[in-house]
Amino acid sequence: MDKSELESGALLDKGSEEATQERENNGTPWQRISPIALVYFLLMFFKNIFSNIVYLAPAIILGYDKVTEAPQLWLPIIFGVLGLATLFSILSFYFFQYRLSNQQIEIRSGVFSKTNINLPFARIQNVELNAPWYYRPFGYTSMQLDTAGSTQKEAKVVAIKETLALSLKKQIIASAKQARQVNELNAAHPNENGLNEERLKEQSGNEEPWVEIEEQEEVQLDSRNLDDLVIHGLTNNRIWIFLGTMAPFIDNASEGIGNFLRRFGIHIEDYLLFDGMSMWQMTWHVISIALFFLIPITLFSIIGAILTFHDFTLHRSGDRYIRRSGFFTRNEITMRLSRLQMIVQQQDWLDKFLGRRNLKFEQSNANITQSQSGQQSNKILVPSVTKKECEALMQDAYPDNQLDSIAFNKVSWRLLLRNLLLFVTPILTALYFVFVSNDYEDSIQVYVLIAFIIISLSCLRYWRWGYAIDENYVYIRKGCIGVNYYCFPLHKVQQTVFKQSWFLKRNKLCAVQFVLASGMVSVPYLSQTDGVKLIDLCLREVEESKRNWM
Amino acid sequence: MENIKTADFSNQNIDEDQVTIENIEFSTLSKKYATSRRWLGLLVCLTYSTLVLFFTKQTWIAIPNGLLNAITISSFVISGGGLLITFYCHFADPCKAYNLREQDISYRCGLIFSKVISQPILRIQHVELKRGPIDRKLGLAKLQVFSAGGALHTFEIPGLELEKAEQLRQFILSHKDLTIHG
Incomplete structure (x- = not known):
């Protein structure tokens, strides 16, 4: 505070004038956030610069040449940038004000372009608390307020005491709930919330621990241990997170590794020369090189998984799911059960081998632009759960779903035919010219092996396709070596698409797409009668039940 | 797939009884729409070729050979594409x-x-x-x-x-x- 007062004396006068005016109007004084937010704004400044690096690139390249000619400029430039960043963060901090009054929150922010957000508590759908690592020692957190869908504005209280944030959150949720109950009384139709409460009552007979506790109290549904995360890291490559941050250094790193290995008499360049090798030798070399790179990648991937999902917990409080995780930045995602659009179960080939799967609760992605980068949108992903845990979680969200027992209908074999003709044949022809026409040894054998793999993969892909429907849900299965299952309630459908080409029409087949608020799912090459039935049932459920989708 | 509910639900399509997307009666768009699209396509192609003609025949600026080739190829592509699109639209727009x-x-x-x-x-x-x-x-x-x-x-x-x-x-x-x- 002191610093900012010194830095911008003139602005202060104007600001306090405004503040007194507002005070007269509304009675509640504007509040500043904690100075710890300076760090946040500083980081945001650099983040913004780096995310706009494309636009700055020409200037940087030109400037770089100039500066290398005159090295004495380095110091002033660095100080200039740092000074600008500091000034920016101090100003942002100075102009960021919020106040709570009358069941609403007002946020004023922005240095050049001012924004003024006014949010009644009743309109707030979601409250997310995220604590970056530099906040945690001081007990601060940032509070993201999520409204119903279409607002592009980011309503975020950047730094607030954790205890205050928690009590505010309680208050907001309570008043939002009250507003909803009033709405329910007004609307004659039963919707999600009513059903949820019924569900809760129904289940209270069971001996599930979470039902007996008060609605607002959180019940832990799931948590992940270190071994789960190691498995998750193995099966899901999170290397890209690392590569993204390491990209500027990759060139240096590869050179460094090369030099390092040369000391032991290993010459990478020689290793990559394939002259005078037989096909088998070459394959062996490729595999060993791949392994050489795969091991560090896997290690990084495991570290990535541990950092992202450290201390993962999934709680349920009333109709809300709350997911928390993160090693450095503690990330919290809250989702109301009624906002859940689709459950996705992902099982990669390695997952299949280890008997694990990833469970995703997907909600509307309308405000995906609003969510911070680095945060995995607003899905709740439960990493590497066992079959049993997965079933329990799914039963908790959608008690009447039959994903595990329902019989899937197969799609037409013509899909396989099309894929073989349209995709596999051209690839194999191209490969034939690459391999067989060049005179490597054993090339025919390798070609046959590759052809066999590609063809069996496309057969497998066809084999995995499946769809099913019951009174409440649509189930879709697809995949190749791994399997993905999708399950969504009929009434969550936003739009349906029925597709048919001439070829499909002649064979009484069609393709069907369901547009949900969380994205689109499709089924190819199913029989026309089934496709029409699927669409009719979905449209009918939407239009007849008139249940809300969020 | 056989759980079709039978409650008081109506989604009438003028005089059809069965509620299914299979037998909806579609109404066509305005006839002017297809015509306007054809004219628009023609107009775009004509404008482009006029520009090309003007550009290649003018004598104020000398055009490098490479650019001239590129223009020739692109005008073939555009006119050919325009023809194909017009053809396609002629049949597709009424659908x-x-x-x-x-x-x-x-x-x-x-x-x-x-x-x-x-x-x-x-x-x-x-x-x-x-x-x-x-x-x-x-x-x-x-x-x-x-x-x-x-x-x-x-x-x-x-x-x-x-x-x-x-x-x-x-x-x-x-x-x-x-x-x-x-």
């Missing part, structure tokens, strides 16, 4: 049709790959009428319907008579489910 039922609105399009998009009215978030300069000249309008499915899945019907488009919009806006569940 575009829409239908309004009590509870949903559907749009059919596509010649070889035909597509029927159905949008339940109670999932609609907002409606827009869009009219470009040509649309305004011809008294046409494009109806855009937005749902929570996102911008990629905006439901739109082009080439409606203005009056019809306004009627449709009014029907959607005054639909009883929209006001409660919007």
